Amino acid sequence: MLRFLAFLMFIVVLLPIGLTRSVFHSSRFGRRFHQAPTAWDHSVSNP
Structure with missing residues (x-):
């Protein structure tokens, strides 16, 4: 019964x-996700 429920949840x-x-x-680990600019790519503006 548990195997059937697991299979049903998978489907x-x-x-x-x-x-x-x-x-x-679309994937979170795709190329475009990791090529997004990070905090290291932006310059810090002094106030």
Whole structure:
């Protein structure tokens, strides 16, 4: 029963998320996320 519930949760929750991310090529660990400017890239303005 527990295996069936885990499989059902995978089908209902995780599979659609994985499919939409693969279709739209969106990932938190993608190239564009890590090429975003960080605090080291901005100059600090003195008041």
